[in-house]
Amino acid sequence: MPETTERKPLLQDSLTQVQRIVLGQTYHSPGFNVVIKLIEAMCDDALAYTTKLDPEEEGYERKLAVRTQRARNINEAAAILRDSIKYHLDMIVKQDAEENQAAEAAVGRVIGIHSAVGGQPIDAIQKTFGIHPAKPVKKKEVK
Secondary structure, X not given: OXXXXXXXXXXXXXXXXXXXXXXXXXXOOHHHXXXXXXXXXXXXXXXXXXXXXXXXXXXXXXXXXHHHHHHHHHHHHHHHHHHHHHHHHHHHHHHHHHXXXXXXXXXXXXXXXOOOOOOOOOOHHHHHHOOOOOOOOOOOOOO
């Protein structure tokens, strides 16, 4: 059964927001696709190098084990790199969303304007101005 150890992203707690943004710019540049192709070619070459072994060669089992492990290591390193990049790009979006939410909450506290929340009734006038809607509610008469 394969080992399933969860690995932390590279530099998980070390990159600043600016460094993450620069990484995002690099990721979205046309040249980054070439880097990805190079990494994929490296993984393919490692696998092909393993399959080129001659089973009749002396020390075949040992060579096969070493080359297979090398191919696995290269593929794992490529996966860790890919997952780390994705983690840092996701953190940019998450931090941006948190900053926007904090800004909206601050504006709501100071000015009294609150964003509508999905699934809740929209009482914009009451939430914004603290008054009841224009149409008054009929009161029941007590007899």
